[in-house]
Amino acid sequence: MPTQAVSPVPDFLYGTAWKEDRTPALTELALRKGFRGIDTANQRRHYFEEGVGQGLAAAYRAGLVKRDDLFLQTKFTYQGGQDHRLPYDPAASLSVQVAQSMASSLDHLATDHVDSFVLHGPSSNYDWTDADVEIWEAMGKERDAGRVRLLGVSNVSLRHLQQMAATRAELPAFVQNRCYARLGWDRAVRMFCGERKIIYQGFSLLTANQEVLHHPLIANLAASVNATPAQVVFSFARAIGILPLTGTSSADHMQQDLASRDLMLPPNAVQTIESMAG
Ligand SMILES: NC(=O)c1ccc[n+]([C@@H]2O[C@H](COP(=O)([O-])OP(=O)(O)OC[C@H]3O[C@@H](n4cnc5c(N)ncnc54)[C@H](OP(=O)(O)O)[C@@H]3O)[C@@H](O)[C@H]2O)c1
DSSP, X not given: OOBOOOOOOOSSEEEOTTOGGGHHHHHHHHHHHTOOEEEOOSOTTTOOHHHHHHHHHHHHHTTSOOGGGOEEEEEEOOGGGOOXXXXXXXXXXXXXXXXXXXXXXXXXXXXXXXXXXXXXSOSSSSOXXXXXXXXXXXXXXXXXXXXXXXXXXXXXXXHHHHHHXXXXXXXXXXXXXEOOGGGTTTHHHHHHHHHTTOEEEEEOTTGGGHHHHTXXXXXXXXXXXXXXXXXXXXXXXXXXXXXXXXXXXXXXXXXXXXXXXXXXXXXXXXXXXXXXXX
């Protein structure tokens, strides 16, 4: 089963969901603080992709970064996940919707290619359907045409991935999932990815795991390594092979989140956290 060659990607992604009018300023701030990977989606309901483009433009003008310094990731979202502000003609075929969504993303981001194009979620919570097969083929065509470097899928179960693999489709370079500690930090999907060199991107590492963040064990560990509980969680995530996303709106937290890259947790602490709620 072919897997895409994975080019270097940043070790932290800045997520732009739910920022609305603050999207341009927060995108620019994230770049100023040192993030080089930006996650967005052509889904106006939760993201303001055009605002991300405005933030990028401001950063280019200020001489902070160039396009080639950045890893830009966007998503195709089915109509069911959108509101009325669609980036495609809902009467068009799914393949055409993918092409229209990508053209609109390139316009929003003022670029000729994105580094990663992710299927925001399969059409069914349960199965990898014929619609997903059509979308995935269309996404592959965007990649083949040079408008995308790498492809990904999001909000997928192990079953989705196994069914996708059974179609003999090209496997994704990325899986982006919400990562719950109580599910062993999405252990089954992470294992599938690890065996196939798929990069696992984890989101809601903090918001989905409040019980971990406030656990005395994490507080003690954080104090012993002179870090915050949030930094411990990000450092732990990286130690088990997760590429983390943060959606912080705070300049201090941006700095702290990036600083967690220098934090090395003792191996026994990593094992304890991995199994504490799994
Ligand atoms: N594929 C999907 O379906 C999907 C779904 C959800 C999200 N995402 C992506 O993932 C990104 C991140 O989403 P998320 O759910 O992980 O994050 P999020 O919901 O945006 O929130 C992160 C939360 O953690 C807090 N935080 C961050 N750093 C912190 C620190 N160092 N100390 C204390 N609190 C801290 C933030 O508060 P402050 O703002 O106060 O720092 C915020 O409340 C999104 O923006 C989006 O790009 C994708």
